[in-house]
Amino acid sequence: MTQTLTIGKALNLGLRRAMEDDAKVVLMGEDIGRLGGVFRITDGLQKDFGEDRVVDTPLAEAGILGTAVGLAMRGYRPVCEIQFDGFVFPAANQIITQVAKIHARSRGKLAMPVVIRIPFGGGIGAVEHHSESPEAYFGHTPGLKVVAVSNPVDAYWGIQQAIAHPDPVVFLEPKRRYWEKAPVDTDATPDPLFAARVLRGGDDVTVLAYGPMVKTALQAAEAAADEGRSLEVVDLRTLSPLDLEPVFESVRRTGRCVVVHEAPVSLGLGAEIAARVTETCFHSLEAPVLRVGGYDTPYPPSKLEEEYLPDLDRVLDAVDRSLEF
Amino acid sequence: MTALRQTTEAFDPVPGAAAPHLPQQPDLVQLLTPEGERVERPDYSVDLSAEELRDLYRDLVLVRRWDVEATALQRQGELGIWASLLGQEAAQVGAGRAMQPGDTAFPTYREHGVAWTRGVDPLHVISLFRGVDNGGWDPVATGFNLYTVVIGAQCLHATGYAMGVQRDGAEHAVLAFLGDGATSQGEVNEALIWAASFSAPVVFFCQNNQYAISVPLERQSRVPLYQRAAGFGFPGVRVDGNDVLAVLAVTRAALAAAREGQGPTFIEAFTYRMGAHTTSDDPTRYRLASELEEWKLRDPVARLKAHLSRAGLADAAFFSAVEAEADELAARIRTGTTEMPDPPGTAMFDAVYAEITPPLAQQREEFLAYQASFEEGER
Numbered sequence: 001m002t003q004t005l006t007i008g009k010a011l012n013l014g015l016r017r018a019m020e021d022d023a024k025v026v027l028m029g030e031d032i033g034r035l036g037g038v039f040r041i042t043d044g045l046q047k048d049f050g051e052d053r054v055v056d057t058p059l060a061e062a063g064i065l066g067t068a069v070g071l072a073m074r075g076y077r078p079v080c081e082i083q084f085d086g087f088v089f090p091a092a093n094q095i096i097t098q099v100a101k102i103h104a105r106s107r108g109k110l111a112m113p114v115v116i117r118i119p120f121g122g123g124i125g126a127v128e129h130h131s132e133s134p135e136a137y138f139g140h141t142p143g144l145k146v147v148a149v150s151n152p153v154d155a156y157w158g159i160q161q162a163i164a165h166p167d168p169v170v171f172l173e174p175k176r177r178y179w180e181k182a183p184v185d186t187d188a189t190p191d192p193l194f195a196a197r198v199l200r201g202g203d204d205v206t207v208l209a210y211g212p213m214v215k216t217a218l219q220a221a222e223a224a225a226d227e228g229r230s231l232e233v234v235d236l237r238t239l240s241p242l243d244l245e246p247v248f249e250s251v252r253r254t255g256r257c258v259v260v261h262e263a264p265v266s267l268g269l270g271a272e273i274a275a276r277v278t279e280t281c282f283h284s285l286e287a288p289v290l291r292v293g294g295y296d297t298p299y300p301p302s303k304l305e306e307e308y309l310p311d312l313d314r315v316l317d318a319v320d321r322s323l324e325f
Numbered sequence: 326m327t328a329l330r331q332t333t334e335a336f337d338p339v340p341g342a343a344a345p346h347l348p349q350q351p352d353l354v355q356l357l358t359p360e361g362e363r364v365e366r367p368d369y370s371v372d373l374s375a376e377e378l379r380d381l382y383r384d385l386v387l388v389r390r391w392d393v394e395a396t397a398l399q400r401q402g403e404l405g406i407w408a409s410l411l412g413q414e415a416a417q418v419g420a421g422r423a424m425q426p427g428d429t430a431f432p433t434y435r436e437h438g439v440a441w442t443r444g445v446d447p448l449h450v451i452s453l454f455r456g457v458d459n460g461g462w463d464p465v466a467t468g469f470n471l472y473t474v475v476i477g478a479q480c481l482h483a484t485g486y487a488m489g490v491q492r493d494g495a496e497h498a499v500l501a502f503l504g505d506g507a508t509s510q511g512e513v514n515e516a517l518i519w520a521a522s523f524s525a526p527v528v529f530f531c532q533n534n535q536y537a538i539s540v541p542l543e544r545q546s547r548v549p550l551y552q553r554a555a556g557f558g559f560p561g562v563r564v565d566g567n568d569v570l571a572v573l574a575v576t577r578a579a580l581a582a583a584r585e586g587q588g589p590t591f592i593e594a595f596t597y598r599m600g601a602h603t604t605s606d607d608p609t610r611y612r613l614a615s616e617l618e619e620w621k622l623r624d625p626v627a628r629l630k631a632h633l634s635r636a637g638l639a640d641a642a643f644f645s646a647v648e649a650e651a652d653e654l655a656a657r658i659r660t661g662t663t664e665m666p667d668p669p670g671t672a673m674f675d676a677v678y679a680e681i682t683p684p685l686a687q688q689r690e691e692f693l694a695y696q697a698s699f700e701e702g703e704r
Contacts, residue, residue, distance in 0.1 A: 034611045035539035058545050059476055059506035059537045087475060090510065125405040127434070128459055129474045266684065295692065296685050300673035302405050302456030307670040307692075317695070 002185045008178040010152035011041050011117075013186070014159035015079065019049055025163055026071060028055045028064050029081030029117075038083055039119060039178055061087055065094035068114045069102065077113045077163055084175075085120040086129025092137070099168045100143030114168045115159075119175035120148075121212045121262050122309055125302040132299060133263035138170045139240040139272075146240040147193060148172040150214035152182045154237065157190035165193065172239075174212035196243040198250065202232035205319050206250040208273060209260040210236040213310065217260055220315035231319065239269060247273070248280050255286035256322040260310055265293040287325035290318045352551070353563050353595060356570040359623045361631025371574040375638040381569050382633055383647050384418040385626045388438040390651035391447050394658045395437075395454065399604045403662050404454045408435045412567070412599030415625030416532050418442060419572025420500060420594070423580055427468070427497040429490075431483035434472040435532075436502050443469035447654070448661040457668055477507035480516035480529065487520070487527035487583075498583035499527040500576070506537025508553065509545045517591070521558040524588035528579040529554075531591065532566060534598035539611035554591035566596030567625040597623075670696060 005013065019025045027042055033056035036043030046054035057064050061082060068078035082088045088095070095116065102112045122131030139146045145167050149155045155173070162169040191197060199214070200221050209217035214235045221231035232250050236242065251257045257277050259270035274289035292310045300308050356364050356371065373381075392410050399407040410417060417438025424430065430439055440450055440462070449461035453472060460471045473479035483501030490497050507513050508531065520527050533550055535542055546553070554561025564575040572594055579590035597620040601608050633639040674681070674689040681689075 030537070031539045033539075036610070038538070038605070056540050056544055058509035059540065060509040060511060062511050063509065090475070090512065125456060127406060127453065127456070127474060295673065295688050297673045297677050301453075301458050301668065303667045304670060304673050305456075307696075308673060313699075314695075 001187060002183050004181050005152045005156065005184045006179050006181050007149070007152050007155045007174065008039060008041055010156035010184055011159055011173065012043055012045070013184075014156040015042065015045060015163075016048075018079075018160045018163040019045065019053060021160075022077060022163070024075060025077045025079060026053050026055065027079045027081065028057050028068060030057055030059055030064075030083050032056060032081050037081060039175065041117075041173075041178075042081065061089075061091035062094050065091040065099060065114075065116070069094065069098050069112070072112050072114050073102075073110055077115075079115040079117060079163055082116060082118045084126075084130045085118050085132035085134055088116070088118055088134060095138070095144070095168075095170075096141050100141045103167065104143060111166050112168045113163075113166050115162045115171050116168070117159075117171045117173060119178070120172045121174055121176060122299055122305050123176035123212065125305070128299065128301070131305065133261065133294065135170075135172060135239050135261075136263055136268050139269060144168050144170055144240065145194070145238070146170045146172065147238050148174070148211035149237070150174060150177070150209075150211055150235050151180070152184050154191075156184050156186065158193055158237075161190065161193040172211055177212050177215060180215070194238040194241055194243060196237055196246045197235050198232065198246055199235050200231070200233040202230035202254070204230045204254055205256040205258060205322050206232045206234060206247065206254045207258050207260060207315065207319070208234050208236055208247060210239060211262075213260045213262060216310065216312060217315060220312045220319070223312055224316060224319060229319065229323070242273065242276070244273070244276055244280070247277060251277055251281045252284045255284050256325075257281075257285070257289045258292060258315065258318045258322055259289065260292045260315055260318075262294050262309055264296045265291045266296045268293060287322045290322050292318045350563070350595070352549075353565055354571045354575050355565040355568050356574060357565075357568045357628055357632055359567075359628055361628050361633075361635055363632065363636070366571075366574075369571065369574040369578060371570055371577070373570070378629070378633060379639050379643060381418060381422065381573070382626075382629045382639070383650070384422070384438075384441065385414045385569065385629060386647050386651050387654055388414050388418060388441050389626055390655050391441070391658060392437060394655040395451060396600070396604060398451075398659065398662050399454070404451065404604075405456045406603050406605055407454050408603045409598075409600035410435055410437050412597050412620065412625070413532055413534060414438050415569035415629070416566035416572055416594040416596050419569040420502075420530050420576045420592075423573050423576035424468070424500060425497075425580070427495070428580060429468045429470065429483075429486060429497070429499050431470045431479040431486070431499065431501045432472055433476075433479065433502050433504060433507070434474050435504075436472075439502065440467075440469055443467045445469055447658050448665070451658065451662050452665060455662065455665060457665060458672075477503055477510035477513040477516075479503070480507070480513045481519070483527050483529075484516045484519045484523075484525050487525035488523055490526055491523070496584050497526070498580040499525075500580065501527055501529050503529060503531050504537065505531065505533040505535065505542050505545055505550060506540065507531075508550055517554070517557040517589075520589040524586070526583035526586070527589050528576065528583055529589065529591045530576065530594065532594045532596055534566075534596050536598055536602070536608075536612065538602040538606060539608075541612075549593065551591060551593035557591075559589045559591065561591040561593065563593045563595055566594030567623045567628060569625060569629055596625075
C-alpha cells in the first residue's frame with residue numbers, strides 16, 4: 001500500500017510495525033508516552049502498546065541509556081529517544097564507554113541491539129542545545145553504527161531495520177524536515193540500511209549530503225541545472241560505516257566532489273570522506289574535495305542560524321570553486 | 326512472573342489526601358493561607374514592614390506582566406519561544422529577595438522572577454528567547470548566572486562556585502535553582518553529594534511545579550522531594566511555593582545558615598506551572614483542567630493582594646499605581662523587543678575563544694567576504 005507520509009509520521013508507523021513484529025521492542029524516553037514525544041514521533045503508541053513498552057522515563061538521559069544496556073542484556077530491544085541532540089551528552093558516557101564496547105568486551109557473548117533516536121540539526125529557530133549535529137562524535141566511536149535519514153521512505157524502513165539490527169545504531173532524524181512529505185510504499189522491498197543512494201544523476205560535480213542537507217543539495221542541483229551545470233547528488237544515508245562505493249563510482253566520472261553537512265567542517269565527517277575519496281579516486285580528481293558546513297563556532301542564536309547553516313548558495317559557491325579549480 | 330508495577334494512579338504526596346493538596350501537608354511551611362491570612366511560625370518568623378510587603382506585591386505583579394507580555398510576543402512571532410513562569414512568581418520573587426548582595430544565583434531557563442530581583446533588564450532575558458543572543462546580562466555584575474538549558478547542569482556549577490566562596494573566606498551564599506524533573510539527573514545527585522561532602526555554602530532551590538514537560542512528579546520521585554536531602558546528609562524543607570512570605574523566610578534562613586558555615590539546604594518550593602512548559606507545548610494533552618482550576622485558588626499574586634487588603638496595608642490607589650507601572654513595563658518590553666536589532670553575523674565568531682584561533686579568524690574573514698559578494702551582486 002502506498003500512502004503519503006511526513007518523515008515524522010513515517011517514523012511513527014515504522015516504530016509501530018517494529019513493535020508489532022517483535023514483542024521485545026521497548027521504547028524509552030522523556031515525554032514519549034502520554035504526550036507522544038515533543039515532536040509527536042511516538043504519538044498514540046503508549047495507548048496501543050501500554051506503559052511497559054512505551055516508557056515515560058525519569059528526566060535523566062544517562063539513566064535512559066544505562067538501563068537500555070541492561071534491558072538489551074536481558075534480551076530486549078530498547079529504542080531510546082533523546083529529546084533533542086544537545087541532551088545526548090549527559091548520556092554520552094553510557095553510549096561511548098558501554099553501549100559501544102560491550103559486544104567487543106564480551107567477545108561477542110553480549111549483543112547490544114540498542115537504537116538511539118536523535119532529532120538532530122538546526123533550522124527550527126530554537127534556543128541553544130536544540131540544534132546540534134553530533135554525528136562525528138558517534139561516528140568516531142568504534143562499536144556504534146550511525147545512520148541519518150532524509151526522507152519518509154528511509155524513515156519508515158530505516159527505523160525498522162535499525163531496530164532489527166544486532167548492533168547499536170545511532171539513528172539521526174532531520175528535525176527540521178519532520179514535516180516533509182512523500183509517498184511511502186509499505187509493501188515495497190526496502191534498500192539496505194547501510195548503503196548510500198544516488199538521488200540524482202549528473203556529470204559535472206558529485207555533491208554528497210545526508211539528513212537535512214539532502215534537500216538543500218537537491219535544490220542546489222536544480223538551480224545549477226538552470227545554469228547548465230549537472231550535479232550528481234548522493235544521499236550518504238549511513239555515516240558509520242560509510243558506503244563510499246557509489247561515491248567513488250560517481251567521482252571517477254565527474255572528477256569533482258563537494259561534501260555538505262551542517263556540523264562544523266573542521267575534524268568533521270567531510271574530512272574523512274575527502275580523505276577516502278582522495279585516496280581512491282586520486283587520478284580521477286580535477287579539483288580537491290571541497291567541504292561545505294557549519295563554521296567552527298558554537299551553534300549560534302537563532303537570528304544567525306540562516307547565516308550559519310549551509311544553504312543553496314553556499315553549496316553552489318563550492319560547486320563554482322570546484323569547477324573553477 | 327514478576328508483575329510490572331502500574332504507575333498510572335495519581336501521585337499522592339501526603340497519604341490520605343487528594344493530590345496535590347496543600348493545606349493538608351503537615352510539613353509545609355506556610356505563612357500566608359491561600360485566602361491571605363497570616364500564619365505565625367516561630368521557626369520561620371519574618372517581620373516585614375508594610376512598605377516591604379507592598380514591594381513584594383509590586384515584584385509579583387510586574388514579573389507576571391512581563392511574562393504575559395512575553396507570551397503574547399511569542400504568539401505574534403516576535404520571540405522564537407518563551408518559557409512561562411506563570412504561577413511560580415512567589416517562589417521566584419521570594420527566593421530572589423532572600424538573597425543579599427554578594428550572593429550568586431544559578432538559574433535554569435525559567436527564573437525570570439529571580440532575574441528581576443537581581444536587577445536584570447527583562448529585555449536581556451527576552452533577547453535569548455528572541456534568538457539574538459544567549460542572554461544579554463552580565464552574570465558577574467548581577468550575581469545572576471546565565472540560563473542553563475541542559476537540565477540540572479547548573480547545580481554542579483553552583484556547588485563549585487560555593488566551594489570557591491568557601492576558599493575565599495567570603496560570607497556569601499550560592500542559590501542553585503532546579504526543577505522537579507532535574508532531581509532525576511545524575512549530575513544533580515552528584516551536586517548534592519559534593520555540597521554535603523564539602524559543606525559548601527549552597528542552597529538548592531527546587532521549584533516543584535509538578536511536571537517535567539508532560540511527566541508528573543510520581544515518575545521522578547516516590548518520596549516528597551525535600552525528604553531526599555536527608556539521604557545526602559543535610560536539611561530539606563518544603564515550603565508553599567505560592568506564598569512569597571514563606572519562601573522568603575525559608576530561603577533567608579537557608580542562605581544565612583550557608584553563610585555561617587552550616588552547609589547546604591534543599592528547599593522544595595511546592596508550586597504549579599500554570600501555563601505550558603514552553604510556548605511549544607500543549608498541556609491539555611497530559612493534564613486535567615480541573616487540576617488547573619484547583620491551583621488557581623492558590624494564586625500567589627492574589628494571595629498577597631488579599632493579605633495587603635485584609636490587613637489594611639495597601640489601598641486602591643496603591644493597587645492601581647502598580648497596575649499602571651505594569652502597563653508601562655509591558656509597553657517598554659514590547660517596544661524594546663520589536664525594535665531589538667538582529668546581531669551581526671560576525672557575532673558568532675567573536676566570543677568563541679578568549680584568544681581567537683588563526684583558522685577561526687580566517688573563517689571569519691571568509692564569512693565577511695562571502696557576505697560582501699552578495700552586496701556587490703545587488704549593486
